[in-house]
Amino acid sequence: MVSLxxxxxxxxxxxxxxxxxxxxxxxxxxxxxxxxKDIVTPVPTLIFTPTLENFATILxxxxxxxxxxxxxxxxxxxxxxxxxxxxxxxYSLARHVEKKKDDLQFxxxxxxxxxxxxxxxxxxxxYLDSGIYDTLTGLILVYLISTxxxxxxxxxxxxxxxxxxxxxxxxxEGCSQAEIFxxxxxPIAAPSLFGSLVFTFVLVWNELLLALTLAAENSTxxxxxxxxxxxxKEVPWGVINASTVILVLPPLVFIGLLMSxxxxxxxxxxx
Amino acid sequence: xxxxxxxxxxxxPAFTILAIxxxxxxxxxxxxxxxxxxxxxxxxxxxGLYNYQRLLGDRRFLNALKISAIWEVVTVAGSLLVAxxxxxxxxxxxxxxxxxxxxxxxxxxxxxxxRVAAAFIWRFLYSPSLGLINYIAGxxxxxxxxxxxxPKLALFSVAVVDIWQWGLFFTVIMLKxxxxxxxxxxxxxxxxxxxxxxxxxxxxxxxxxAPIISLALVKAVESLRSFDLIFVMTGGGPGTATExxxxxxxxxxxxxxxxxxxxxxMSILLLLITTVVFTLVWRGIRKWSA
Numbered sequence: 001m002v003s004l005x006x007x008x009x010x011x012x013x014x015x016x017x018x019x020x021x022x023x024x025x026x027x028x029x030x031x032x033x034x035x036x037k038d039i040v041t042p043v044p045t046l047i048f049t050p051t052l053e054n055f056a057t058i059l060x061x062x063x064x065x066x067x068x069x070x071x072x073x074x075x076x077x078x079x080x081x082x083x084x085x086x087x088x089x090x091y092s093l094a095r096h097v098e099k100k101k102d103d104l105q106f107x108x109x110x111x112x113x114x115x116x117x118x119x120x121x122x123x124x125x126x127y128l129d130s131g132i133y134d135t136l137t138g139l140i141l142v143y144l145i146s147t148x149x150x151x152x153x154x155x156x157x158x159x160x161x162x163x164x165x166x167x168x169x170x171x172x173e174g175c176s177q178a179e180i181f182x183x184x185x186x187p188i189a190a191p192s193l194f195g196s197l198v199f200t201f202v203l204v205w206n207e208l209l210l211a212l213t214l215a216a217e218n219s220t221x222x223x224x225x226x227x228x229x230x231x232x233k234e235v236p237w238g239v240i241n242a243s244t245v246i247l248v249l250p251p252l253v254f255i256g257l258l259m260s261x262x263x264x265x266x267x268x269x270x271x
Numbered sequence: 272x273x274x275x276x277x278x279x280x281x282x283x284p285a286f287t288i289l290a291i292x293x294x295x296x297x298x299x300x301x302x303x304x305x306x307x308x309x310x311x312x313x314x315x316x317x318x319g320l321y322n323y324q325r326l327l328g329d330r331r332f333l334n335a336l337k338i339s340a341i342w343e344v345v346t347v348a349g350s351l352l353v354a355x356x357x358x359x360x361x362x363x364x365x366x367x368x369x370x371x372x373x374x375x376x377x378x379x380x381x382x383x384x385x386r387v388a389a390a391f392i393w394r395f396l397y398s399p400s401l402g403l404i405n406y407i408a409g410x411x412x413x414x415x416x417x418x419x420x421x422p423k424l425a426l427f428s429v430a431v432v433d434i435w436q437w438g439l440f441f442t443v444i445m446l447k448x449x450x451x452x453x454x455x456x457x458x459x460x461x462x463x464x465x466x467x468x469x470x471x472x473x474x475x476x477x478x479x480x481a482p483i484i485s486l487a488l489v490k491a492v493e494s495l496r497s498f499d500l501i502f503v504m505t506g507g508g509p510g511t512a513t514e515x516x517x518x519x520x521x522x523x524x525x526x527x528x529x530x531x532x533x534x535x536x537m538s539i540l541l542l543l544i545t546t547v548v549f550t551l552v553w554r555g556i557r558k559w560s561a
Contacts, residue, residue, distance in 0.1 A: 010364040018377045021439055025380060027403060028392045044406055089285035096278045111293055113492040113549050117517040118538035121524045122299025125531055145292045148285055177277035206385035208499040222387040226503050244388045251383040266447040
């Protein structure tokens with residue numbers, strides 16, 4: 001009897017925790033399909049006639065459309081460049097660097113931890129003086145600090161987990177270093193590397209401060225979304241909810257992937 | 272020979288780019304902090320340590336320093352405590368792997384949200400007139416609470432959102448860590464009739480000391496960059512009740528007449544604080560885990 005009560009309680013408590021985790025998100029998604037009159041009610045409405053009006057407003061709004069396009073370009077290119085420069089560097093760091101490895105890794109990590117304001121302020125002056133203020137190139141350039149360092153940081157352990165024997169066997173067969181990297185290490189580490197790229201993508205997709213500071217007209221989606229609040233005198237909650245949903249979708253698509261990535265990191269991190 | 276070339280060509284491009292960008296921002300901030308450059312006037316002179324000197328007498332800066340310190344303590348401690356409690360609770364009260372996976376997926380969702388999105392979601396929930404939280408509070412007889420407009424509540428209301436994102440995320444990681452722990456010490460403690468909470472307080476948590484410290488480090492540094500969340504939820508207000516260092520640096524450098532030199536001095540101080548904390552903890556981790 002006591003154990004039954006305890007079990008019911010713990011089930012209830014866990015259900016409540018899941019509710020706390022998800023309800024805010026679900027509520028926002030519901031809100032994005034509501035007309036303003038269904039949002040501005042004294043009693044929250046669960047039953048309403050769904051409307052796509054909010055999404056239509058958003059997609060018709062040129063600044064949001066541009067923001068979305070800019071986000072895709074800036075995030076896409078900077079993550080791609082991050083992968084191009086970061087992954088080979090991570091491989092060499094994992095396999096071939098011994099003496100300076102700790103120093104290099106510390107340098108990479110310290111960049112990850114640099115306060116964005118400390119990057120934004122000097123860069124805004126330099127960008128204004130050199131004329132790349134408010135350009136996508138400028139944003140991509142400054143995002144390389146995050147993408148390259150994050151890719152290296154997360155990919156080194158991925159390469160360290162590749163069995164050394166396979167690479168040694170390949171070397172015996174006369175494969176060159178580049179061949180060993182491309183044909184053996186890269187495919188074996190690929191799932192973990194993909195996880196690290198997803199993580200990097202989410203990080204840059206969510207970035208606000210640098211985009212807010214270093215661009216004006218040509219900014220990314222978070223900046224445009226942050227400025228919607230000041231449209232008109234009545235707060236357009238439906239539209240805000242809809243733009244939140246658009247902002248949230250890409251990262252949430254990757255949730256399963258990130259989960260298996262965490263599993264792998266944790267499983268090999270402790271032995 | 273061929274191997275050396277390979278190593279050089281893989282490392283050199285990445286580290287050259289990183290080094291140049293890092294040098295530009297650090298040297299740039301240092302240089303501008305001893306000038307009197309503003310965004311409005313491109314002409315400037317050398318002023319030495321004048322900006323730093325003024326910072327120390329700036330009430331608003333000292334307030335931002337205090338707010339940042341409170342923010343750090345509340346969010347780091349809050350996230351870790353939530354994670355420790357919930358992960359142990361889930362570990363003890365769920366048996367099936369499927370239930371655990373479900374919980375983990377739900378708990379991962381908040382941290383994946385862009386900070387701007389999380390900020391919008393909670394501003395909506397916190398709203399005094401149409402927010403869900405005030406509606407529920409109303410059912411229990413509590414009048415509408417001005418979560419974000421009350422200077423005493425605002426900082427903690429924003430901190431709740433941060434803990435909602437990071438506390439739940441850390442719960443997932445800690446749960447995964449608990450699952451990887453060897454069973455023997457736990458079983459030995461059970462044989463000694465130790466209570467469940469005693470086992471976790473004296474056996475499992477000490478075994479997880481190193482990863483918990485790294486989580487604390489990640490969170491401490493991450494908390495220093497909560498600009499997005501605070502900017503969208505309160506804009507630093509009401510008054511300066513939620514204005515942290517990065518918010519003030521942004522305001523001073525961009526909005527208040529673009530005093531970029533003053534903001535540079537502030538970001539150099541912020542950089543110093545971050546570096547000292549980060550280096551100390553990094554050394555600590557390596558000592559403990561070695």
